Amino acid sequence: MNFLTIDAANAIYECGGGLHIYRHPVAHAGFYRLCYAINTFERALGEAADDEYWATFIRLLKRYRFHMLAAPLPFDWQDPRIPDLEQRLSHHVARCHAIYPQFASQAHKLFDMFRLIGRSSDNPLLDCFLQVWYAQPEEPSAILVKESRLIPATEAVIQSNQALAHKRVDVISPTQADYARCYQQLFVIGSVCWFPDHIFSAPRASTIHVISYRWLANRWRPEPLFAGTPDSLSYRSFFIDTIPGMQAADAEESEVLLEPKDILPIIDAKALSKRLSHTESVLNPYQEDVPARLFVLAGDMGVFVEAADQTKVLAINLDNDDGNEDHIQRIPFNELTSGMFILLRTEGGGDYIVEVADKLMGPKLAQRVRQSQIRWKSLLRKVVEQRGLFETCLDLIDLGSQLANETNVRNWMASRTIRPSKEDDFRAILRLVGLEAEFDAYWKDAKIILEAHQRAGFHIRKQLLRQVRVSDLQLLRKKDQIKFVLPEADGGSLTAFRIEYVDPDIVQVPISRLGELFPLE
Amino acid sequence: MAGLSFNIVSAQAPLRSSELLPLPRLYYEHSSGWLPLPYWGQFFLEVGARLARYPIRPCRCVLGLAVPTKAYAAALTATGVATSLALASRFTPADEADHAERLRHLRQGTPLIYRKGNKYTKGVFDRWYVENSVQYVRLRTGRFGNEAISIPQGLLLGVDILRNAAFKLPRRQTMRDIVSNKELNFLSSCLGDRLAHEIIAYSRLDCLIIGSKEQLRREACDTRLAIKSTRSHLIEGSLNMLARTRELLGDSSAHRSAVYSSASSNQVFMDKPPTVVIFNGATGFLRCRDLWRSSHWIVLLDRTEPRFQEAVEVLNQEYMQRADEVPSESLPVLPKGIEAIWYNEAF
Numbered sequence: 090m091n092f093l094t095i096d097a098a099n100a101i102y103e104c105g106g107g108l109h110i111y112r113h114p115v116a117h118a119g120f121y122r123l124c125y126a127i128n129t130f131e132r133a134l135g136e137a138a139d140d141e142y143w144a145t146f147i148r149l150l151k152r153y154r155f156h157m158l159a160a161p162l163p164f165d166w167q168d169p170r171i172p173d174l175e176q177r178l179s180h181h182v183a184r185c186h187a188i189y190p191q192f193a194s195q196a197h198k199l200f201d202m203f204r205l206i207g208r209s210s211d212n213p214l215l216d217c218f219l220q221v222w223y224a225q226p227e228e229p230s231a232i233l234v235k236e237s238r239l240i241p242a243t244e245a246v247i248q249s250n251q252a253l254a255h256k257r258v259d260v261i262s263p264t265q266a267d268y269a270r271c272y273q274q275l276f277v278i279g280s281v282c283w284f285p286d287h288i289f290s291a292p293r294a295s296t297i298h299v300i301s302y303r304w305l306a307n308r309w310r311p312e313p314l315f316a317g318t319p320d321s322l323s324y325r326s327f328f329i330d331t332i333p334g335m336q337a338a339d340a341e342e343s344e345v346l347l348e349p350k351d352i353l354p355i356i357d358a359k360a361l362s363k364r365l366s367h368t369e370s371v372l373n374p375y376q377e378d379v380p381a382r383l384f385v386l387a388g389d390m391g392v393f394v395e396a397a398d399q400t401k402v403l404a405i406n407l408d409n410d411d412g413n414e415d416h417i418q419r420i421p422f423n424e425l426t427s428g429m430f431i432l433l434r435t436e437g438g439g440d441y442i443v444e445v446a447d448k449l450m451g452p453k454l455a456q457r458v459r460q461s462q463i464r465w466k467s468l469l470r471k472v473v474e475q476r477g478l479f480e481t482c483l484d485l486i487d488l489g490s491q492l493a494n495e496t497n498v499r500n501w502m503a504s505r506t507i508r509p510s511k512e513d514d515f516r517a518i519l520r521l522v523g524l525e526a527e528f529d530a531y532w533k534d535a536k537i538i539l540e541a542h543q544r545a546g547f548h549i550r551k552q553l554l555r556q557v558r559v560s561d562l563q564l565l566r567k568k569d570q571i572k573f574v575l576p577e578a579d580g581g582s583l584t585a586f587r588i589e590y591v592d593p594d595i596v597q598v599p600i601s602r603l604g605e606l607f608p609l610e
Numbered sequence: 611m612a613g614l615s616f617n618i619v620s621a622q623a624p625l626r627s628s629e630l631l632p633l634p635r636l637y638y639e640h641s642s643g644w645l646p647l648p649y650w651g652q653f654f655l656e657v658g659a660r661l662a663r664y665p666i667r668p669c670r671c672v673l674g675l676a677v678p679t680k681a682y683a684a685a686l687t688a689t690g691v692a693t694s695l696a697l698a699s700r701f702t703p704a705d706e707a708d709h710a711e712r713l714r715h716l717r718q719g720t721p722l723i724y725r726k727g728n729k730y731t732k733g734v735f736d737r738w739y740v741e742n743s744v745q746y747v748r749l750r751t752g753r754f755g756n757e758a759i760s761i762p763q764g765l766l767l768g769v770d771i772l773r774n775a776a777f778k779l780p781r782r783q784t785m786r787d788i789v790s791n792k793e794l795n796f797l798s799s800c801l802g803d804r805l806a807h808e809i810i811a812y813s814r815l816d817c818l819i820i821g822s823k824e825q826l827r828r829e830a831c832d833t834r835l836a837i838k839s840t841r842s843h844l845i846e847g848s849l850n851m852l853a854r855t856r857e858l859l860g861d862s863s864a865h866r867s868a869v870y871s872s873a874s875s876n877q878v879f880m881d882k883p884p885t886v887v888i889f890n891g892a893t894g895f896l897r898c899r900d901l902w903r904s905s906h907w908i909v910l911l912d913r914t915e916p917r918f919q920e921a922v923e924v925l926n927q928e929y930m931q932r933a934d935e936v937p938s939e940s941l942p943v944l945p946k947g948i949e950a951i952w953y954n955e956a957f
Contacts, residue, residue, distance in 0.1 A: 092828045092829075095833060096638075102678060102946070290947075291912075292678075313949065314949050318949065426916035426917060
């Protein structure tokens with residue numbers, strides 16, 4: 090965490106002491122019609138909406154809608170990650186007559202609405218921001234957007250505005266915010282429901298302006314945190330209000346309120362895991378699936394991490410509060426949260442720990458002990474193929490294993506696990522596969538690998554720490570990803586990716602896809 | 611102004627000086643000069659002081675505080691605990707008897723430190739003996755065994771075990787100062803001469819902080835504070851001069867608190883559970899909440915922390931098992947932006 094002076098801490102308490110929250114509902118009839126029409130069309134599609142053809146069409150439109158609702162960007166803004174959006178949608182609807190004639194007319198209407206808006210340079214959210222800013226041009230101020238990928242585009246819009254060019258207006262997102270810093274004014278773009286509660290309950294500005302389209306629901310009421318606390322909220326002190334004469338009216342009766350959670354781009358971990366499993370099953374039909382959790386990373390990337398109790402992931406935690414003074418830590422998978430940086434090998438290929446461990450052992454020894462490991466694991470896999478996982482577990486228990494169960498046996502077979510932690514379990518396996526006579530030799534080889542992996546982990550961490558120490562941590566906070574080139578790793582590099590979202594579900598993923606970076610689109 | 615508004619609690623009135631907290635008003639350094647510690651700062655000092663004096667039996671007390679920033683919260687609370695207990699819980703002959711019993715069973719050669727007044731000397735345990743019905747601990751203080759001192763019963767609380775394994779006896783040594791005159795002056799001005807000498811010479815773990823040592827060092831050691839002397843001169847010091855966190859002091863000084871990292875696999879050395887455990891952050895609380903369940907707890911949760919909500923839910927679950935509520939007037943008025951949960955838990 091950043092070190093604060095007493096004065097800086099006091100500024101934070103003062104922000105919370107007299108917070109004013111102002112709502113600024115923004116109107117735009119054409120954009121409202123598009124937003125609403127996307128929902129109507131999706132409902133009309135019914136089950137057909139799940140078809141990849143429509144799913145892509147709807148996803149692209151929704152993504153555009155989200156960007157326009159979540160950042161002060163002009164309607165004709167081109168998302169660099171989805172270039173030629175109009176052309177893509179146009180090609181899409183052009184084929185509609187042949188595939189889905191019953192939806193063609195509605196799809197064309199929707200596309201026309203998009204084209205009309207998408208070619209307009211109107212930027213109602215920015216106009217509203219400027220109106221409020223001119224009335225009270227207090228510095229420093231910050232614009233808070235929901236996702237960090239919207240920051241560069243918003244910054245460009247702000248910088249291109251002459252009136253703001255040399256003003257201290259930062260653009261931040263909840264995962265990138267430096268909570269040691271206070272602002273005079275904070276401009277929250279979009280629905281308050283999109284942002285963590287602490288933006289309002291532990292504010293870093295004494296004035297917060299919420300700028301959002303008037304048909305985007307903005308219901309928010311602070312709840313007491315703790316059980317047994319009276320619901321009077323007398324311990325909080327703030328106003329939620331509108332500045333008279335400064336904003337358009339609330340949503341008209343004819344306008345339907347859109348639910349903020351329905352606007353957010355949906356990350357479907359199950360669908361992604363299905364897609365990966367399908368691809369993998371073509372390439373490697375015998376590959377096992379393991380439970381995993383999806384981490385959505387900045388830059389629309391994703392990675393699955395094995396969801397096993399013992400899984401720890403190398404990560405950078407700039408806000409560690411556990412007393413560990415190093416920012417690089419091996420963190421249990423279920424303690425990884427948004428805002429942390431997950432370290433993935435992006436150059437050099439293969440499992441980096443294995444590579445370094447082999448180098449530390451030397452080629453001859455590495456080859457011998459790896460062969461020894463491959464031998465008992467492949468024999469165990471054969472037994473499982475013949476007898477099944479359940480029967481193998483029972484056999485192992487009969488042979489003295491203490492921890493044999495389906496999950497553990499699966500782990501013991503996997504190449505990522507070096508050996509069972511208990512000697513009794515390992516002995517039972519070797520008994521089962523007919524290698525018991527050589528137990529001491531196999532146990533010793535496994536110990537050599539284990540120690541080499543520990544040394545390799547230490548070695549990598551040391552190199553990374555060296556890199557991180559020379560990096561500017563404040564700069565790290567502002568970035569989505571940082572590449573660390575490890576000089577002693579044959580040109581290999583690790584990249585730290587900011588975690589944007591942690592999917593709560595556990596899904597089954599092919600083992601070879603764990604830790605592999607993939608695009609979400 | 612129309613619209614939805616919530617009441618404002620008038621919480622900024624300065625706290626009345628408390629009988630539990632034997633401290634004069636603290637000042638901090640600001641670009642425009644020295645300013646009195648803000649209300650929220652006094653609040654944490656007072657919370658530490660009050661909880662430290664709360665009876666531990668038949669129920670221990672759990673206080674959870676959701677704060678807008680945890681900066682200085684642990685350092686100030688620990689200072690409140692240490693100073694309050696320094697005043698309230700003076701050492702008794704029974705404490706010395708317990709301590710003597712521990713010393714008696716030490717192995718020969720165990721590194722020790724002996725403190726008296728503002729002086730200390732290091733040595734190794736030689737033997738424990740009784741002469742004329744008085745217990746003595748003999749310390750060898752020179753490398754060649756020819757230098758030794760015998761410390762009689764009545765002064766044994768000044769003998770402490772050194773945790774520094776790399777300790778080597780010097781050839782010969784003289785008594786050295788435990789703290790500088792400046793520090794002693796600050797302590798004496800805050801606590802009075804007698805308490806000041808006791809707090810630097812006699813160790814006792816009153817408070818354990820689970821959290822970052824580095825953060826604590828920056829806040830408790832590197833941040834300059836001051837009190838006003840009777841002649842309105844400023845006497846400078848720091849929070850750790852009062853909180854006396856073991857890991858932030860040299861081994862020459864006695865301690866009253868310790869800091870422990872939840873990420874650490876090392877054990878915390880303690881003869882008995884501390885009176886108060888301060889969890890400085892959600893991660894430490896979530897990892898270590900099954901430990902130190904015979905101490906009072908102060909759980910400091912920063913609202914901007916990633917695991918804040920998870921920790922709040924755990925505290926709410928623990929609240930369901932409470933023995934009873936703590937009367938709300940037992941807590942100083944909450945500063946704006948802080949929410950609290952406070953209950954008693956049966957052993």
